[in-house]
Amino acid sequence: MRDRIDEEITFRKLEVLLAFMETGNLSKAAEALNVSTVSVHRALHSLEQGVRCALFRHEGRNLKSTEAAQMLADVAQEVLTTMSDGIRATREAAGYSSDRLKIGSLYSLTIRAVPGIVIDIKVRRPTLQVELALGSNAELLDKLKRGAIDAALMALPDADPEIESIPLFEDDIFFAAPAGSPYANQEAVDLCDCRDETFVSLGEGFVTYRGFLEAFRVAGFTPNVTMRVGDIFSLMNLVSGGVGYTLLPGRVRGVFGDQVQFIPLKPQFLMRQTIGVSFLRARERDPNLLALMAVCRLRTRSVI
Structure with missing residues (x-):
């Protein structure tokens, strides 16, 4: 069984010890910690009581650290670092992240x-x-x-x-076609008229793909999909290149300029994300x- 740690030894006092060991001076340590010199001296004396051995010696009016103080400071640095990491890990496990x-x-x-x-x-x-x-x-x-x-x-x-x-926000879904397509001048596209067309789409897992399938379910047929891709920008490239038509959310309108035209769908096919x-x-x-x-x-x- 390990020895119990005296209640006089606290994280705050170990921080005071490290500040003193780094500055080598009571007043500078106090300034670094934004406390009084008396508070620093009291904390160091309290640590000596807690470890039950001398950590410092007086040389005139100056306080000098001993080999024992250096040993405690080395351990304190490890303890404070470990505890800081542990608190950060605990917060992350609880759903909190600070940086x-x-x-x-x-x-x-x-x-x-x-x-x-x-x-x-x-x-x-x-x-x-x-x-x-x-x-x-x-x-x-x-x-x-x-x-x-x-x-x-x-x-x-x-x-x-x-x-x-x-x-x-909510976003409407549009029929996407390359510039100059037969659908370009239509006010709204009836998907029932697209049975013989070639389509491209996103893969499973994309919400736009789920809407794509639902729209053609309403239209009463399974579209001829020649290619599926893993991101919407590749999909728009295929449309602009004339590989096939697709359905796209309005938020990407204008990304390809006039190369991809967004045409509204007939009311029965209207969808919104x-x-x-x-x-x-x-x-x-x-x-x-x-x-x-x-x-x-x-x-x-x-x-x-």
């Missing part, structure tokens, strides 16, 4: 929404390091539940007791997430 925020996002939100949110949160918390992870709705939801990201900017997931979501920020309910009091939520709510009042 990093990992945000997951759909590719399509990196055009306008994500840059604005990151800038706003850096203004609120300048020392915060923001990391970005991109993926599909399914991938982001999985990362969120595994703790690989702190929050996700994505289409609102299905109701889940573990997840809290805040809606940000609700985009929001999602996070674990267990972490709703995380200061970084509270700052993120505040930024997102302010953004909701404007057009993202």
Whole structure:
């Protein structure tokens, strides 16, 4: 059984010891810690009582450290570092992180929404390091539940007791065609007229792909999809190159200029995505997430 540590030995007193050992002077240590010289002297004397041996000797009016004090200081440095790391790990396990925020996002939100949110949160918390992870709705939801990201900017997931979501904005889905296509001058596209067309799409897990399938279910046929890709910008490249048509959210309109045209769908095929920020309910009091939520709510009042 290990010896019990005397109650006179505290983390704060060990910090005082380290400050004194570094400065070699009572007044300088007091200045570094923003306390009085008397407080420093009292803390050092209290440590001597706690370890039950002399740590310092007087040389005239000066206090000098002994070999024993150096030994205690070396151990104190390790103890304080370990405890600081332990507190940080404990906070992270409880859903709190003080210096990093990992945000997951759909590719399509990196055009306008994500840059604005990151800038706003850096203004609120300048020392915060923001990391970005991109993926599909399914991938982001999985990362969120595994703790690989702190929050996700994505289409609102299905109701889940573990997840809290805040809606940000709604986005309509359009028929996307290359410039000069036969559909370019139509006011609205009837998908029932597209049975013989070739399509391209995102892969499974993307909310836009789920809407894509639902739209053609309403139209009563399975589209001829010649290629599936893993991000929305590659998808738009295929459309602009004439490989096939697709359905795209309005938030990416204009990214390819006039190369990709966005044409409304007939009323019976109208779809809308609700985009929001999602996070674990267990972490709703995380200061970084509270700052993120505040930024997102302010953004909701404007057009993202």
